[in-house]
Amino acid sequence: MSYHVCLVCMGNICRSPMAEIVLRATLAGHGLGDLVTVDSAGTGDWHQGGPMDARAAAMLADHGYDGSQHRARQFLPDWWGGIDLVLAMDARNLDALRRLAPAGADVRLFRSFDPAAPPGAEVPDPYYGEREGFAEVLRMVEAASAGLAGHLAATLPRSTGV
Numbered sequence: 001m002s003y004h005v006c007l008v009c010m011g012n013i014c015r016s017p018m019a020e021i022v023l024r025a026t027l028a029g030h031g032l033g034d035l036v037t038v039d040s041a042g043t044g045d046w047h048q049g050g051p052m053d054a055r056a057a058a059m060l061a062d063h064g065y066d067g068s069q070h071r072a073r074q075f076l077p078d079w080w081g082g083i084d085l086v087l088a089m090d091a092r093n094l095d096a097l098r099r100l101a102p103a104g105a106d107v108r109l110f111r112s113f114d115p116a117a118p119p120g121a122e123v124p125d126p127y128y129g130e131r132e133g134f135a136e137v138l139r140m141v142e143a144a145s146a147g148l149a150g151h152l153a154a155t156l157p158r159s160t161g162v
Helices: 014-030 054-061 077-082 091-100 131-155
Strands: 001-009 036-042 085-088 107-109
Touching: 001 014, 014 036, 014 054, 014 131, 054 107, 054 131, 085 091, 091 107
Parallel strands: 001 036, 001 085, 085 107
Antiparallel strands: none
16 A cells, blocks of 8 residues: 655646655655655646646756646545645645645645755745746755655555565
């Protein structure tokens, strides 16, 4: 059985898909690709079915990641039963998710897994900015992904192959 992580931002076209793709690659690099399922969604429905923002995809491509297959979707309340950890990119989305969450759901800020980030640190929305905003998001996402991969490597049971 796979551990399931869902990354969530507002429209699922910039931050959360960048995080999904980076986290998936990071987990594979830690040998956890078969143990953890990663996906993403938005709290809003504006971009459902559409591709990732072209600037986000270009930033990922510039760093060796492929975001071409991403299609935006909205987080649905009936997903809670199949997700172990929901990670919001910012406090606004965290609040929205917590309002939807059943008791006991594990909902946190994504950057809480970055050991260098201060408590409450967010991944800022680069949508209305320039290229540097997407580069900053990628740096934050890579740091949080590394921290989360380390956490999961230390806490998830692994098959012994016996």
